[in-house]
């Protein structure tokens with residue numbers, strides 16, 4: 070209220086209400102609540118799965134504080150989308166850890182002041198894709214073959230097989246095993262290294278070639294496996310004395 074009073078005696082005065090309006094100028098940028106954001110999400114989730122939420126605030130008023138979130142374009146930034154008002158990040162593709170296991174995307178919060186007075190800020194969002202056991206072990210060759218002299222003692226090395234698994238940790242920890250089609254177990258395999266050795270000596274006169282199946286199994290909660298064929302050729306050794314005919 071403003072009051073005016075004259076100097077007369079008696080004095081006369083009058084007053085009126087004056088409304089002073091302090092209009093907000095857009096002098097504050099949006100500020101993210103955290104310096105940066107780290108989220109984890111398991112691969113293979115359907116598109117539009119929620120990843121996490123980023124939030125900023127702006128201490129101005131009205132449209133000067135009304136925030137809009139967006140993802141800045143960058144490498145693989147189109148794998149995610151963001152709700153422009155709520156700041157929730159969603160998957161825009163089915164994530165595959167074996168293709169991209171870590172993302173760094175930039176999210177921008179802009180206030181809604183009219184251009185060119187609008188202000189914005191940017192934060193980093195780190196997204197780690199967690200593994201699912203979605204790959205079978207696979208051997209490096211379509212089949213293996215090796216040869217071994219007959220009578221080689223138990224423990225003789227025959228060959229080495231290796232399989233690979235594109236998953237990680239337990240989902241890629243492999244155990245090798247061997248299955249024989251015949252009742253005689255000629256071979257052993259080191260379950261950790263894949264080295265195949267003689268278990269029971271071969272006799273060329275009994276067996277010239279054998280075919281076994283080698284399996285690699287991962288250690289996932291639901292274990293996946295892959296198999297390959299190993300063909301062993303038994304080499305003849307001159308172990309039969311000639312019969313000398315006496316005249």
Ligand SMILES: [Ca+2]
Nearest residue numbers: 097129133180
């Ligand atoms: Ca502002």
Ligand SMILES: [Ca+2]
Nearest residue numbers: 165166167203
């Ligand atoms: Ca995958």
Ligand SMILES: [Ca+2]
Nearest residue numbers: 200201203236
């Ligand atoms: Ca995987």
Ligand SMILES: [Ca+2]
Nearest residue numbers: 204236240287
């Ligand atoms: Ca696996």
